[in-house]
Amino acid sequence: MRETRGAIFATALVLAMAAGCGGSRDTAKAPAEETAGAPEGAVWKPAGDEGTVTGKVSFKGTAPKYRAISMDADTVCAAKHKSPVHPETVVVNGNGSLRNVFVYVKSGLEGKNFAVPDQPVELDQEGCIYKPHVLGMQARQNIKVVTSDDTTHNIHPLPKVNREWNVSQPPGADPIIRSFTRPEATIPVKCNQHPWMRAYIHVVSHPFYAVTGEDGTFKLEGLPPGDYEIEAVHEEYGASTQKVSLAAKGTASADFSFSPTQARRPSSLITLPALVLGCCGDR
Template identity: 40%
Template sequence: MRSHFLNHSAAFMAIAAMAACGGGGGGSSEGAADDAGEAAPAAAAVDPSTVGTITGMANFAGMVPTMEAIDMSAEEDCAAGYGADGPMNQMVMVSADGGLANVFVYLSEGVSGAPAASGAAMLDQSNCRYSPHVLGVRSGQDIEITNSDNLLHNINASPTENRGFNISQPRAGITSTQRFQMAEVMVPVRCDVHGWMQAYIGVVDHPYFGVSGSGGSYTISNVPAGDYTMTAWHEEFGTMTASVTVTAGSTTEASFDYNSDMMGANVPMGETLVIGHGTNRIRVERTQ
């Protein structure tokens, strides 16, 4: 990665920040990454005698990469939300017993038909971070994006297959609704005002996906009996696949083993405009 630095006046820096954030916002704003038409019908009840459960672990072996601390000193209210060690980068989060968090796991082959989507997925901005860091949604599903910080954020989604969006939320309490119409793994999301704020949205055509938690475990429920290919995705370690057979009324285990030799499979994020708070410099970062 290389960085390019440009000197600007403080006034221009403020203007650039607003420009990077897209349009302004009111108390509540709604938009759509793609035309969605009418709301999807409520999901039909699932017959438990025809479905099973997939559960498993995302494991990590080897030396855990050291994650850098995030300097939020220019945003004191955000920094106050973390402990004495301060906020850390979320790219690689490994538990004490080797569980890897933020792995997106989904059925990538074998699904034929799926119940209709129901409800909205939630993406929050709290203490100058996106929460969750990795989010799974269905194509066409509403994504409610909220600013819980009383300061300016923007949400810049840069998909390849879908229409992107770049919207601003200048104060707490604003919620915007967006959606992606096509399956795409992954859609990178960033805040151009706070360069450390990054998230990923995995979009699939069915509800059979999950994200590993802090201990590395995941569960996918109500999967129709059958044979499938599963894919696991991680922002630094890339993708892995596994074949699974789901039996009605039973639980199938499928785990994914990552290691330190797999480091470096980054998802391209495009250009990121990073504004140095309290300085007169704007940094543009590009992935190679």
């Protein structure tokens, strides 16, 4: 009897040791994962005194020149384009502004819980290019991935703090519906079939974000009055932050500038959760 008990204890000890870091961390972080991005308590509602933050993202310096993408590996992709296609890594607009910059409220909204939109954001694949190249969404909101191509794609986001997934989508397949549970900036999305395909998804806990387009401007509307840090994030040049004070029904501006010569600073939306979660992530 004593030997049996000893064997059971030894087995339990070995199993506990084998579980190691992964077992204990998984248990410890489970509640955080369940509540990340989900409203806790009352959901914020507009009071009628909201304001707007506007701004422009400029580019200073010499823009990198990219070779046209070779789509020779897939003739279906190549046939969709009549003119050369270039990477969208750094796109400088005619007015000297920078396109595809994700701008969002980094701090100042703590303690408020925002409803998750019912409508999904959409990522299309057209001519073997992701459209849009940069996409913002809320944690737990759905992302709907569709394809307009007669070739098989393989959508493969590479998050650091969210769950990684990797799904094949043949021509005519149903849309792929997924979500991300935690805020995280700059999640690269690749296609395992077409190495040139790249998109970036930014996940935040609220609806106050924008992506710069052809004129490099952004507008964050419906923001409650308060003091905020606004962050602009670019896939190549990293993050830059500005402070603004927004009065009731007021407007405030925050202009940003990126340059190839400045030191790259990553967004804390990536680094903070990664540090808190420690060794094991959630994959």
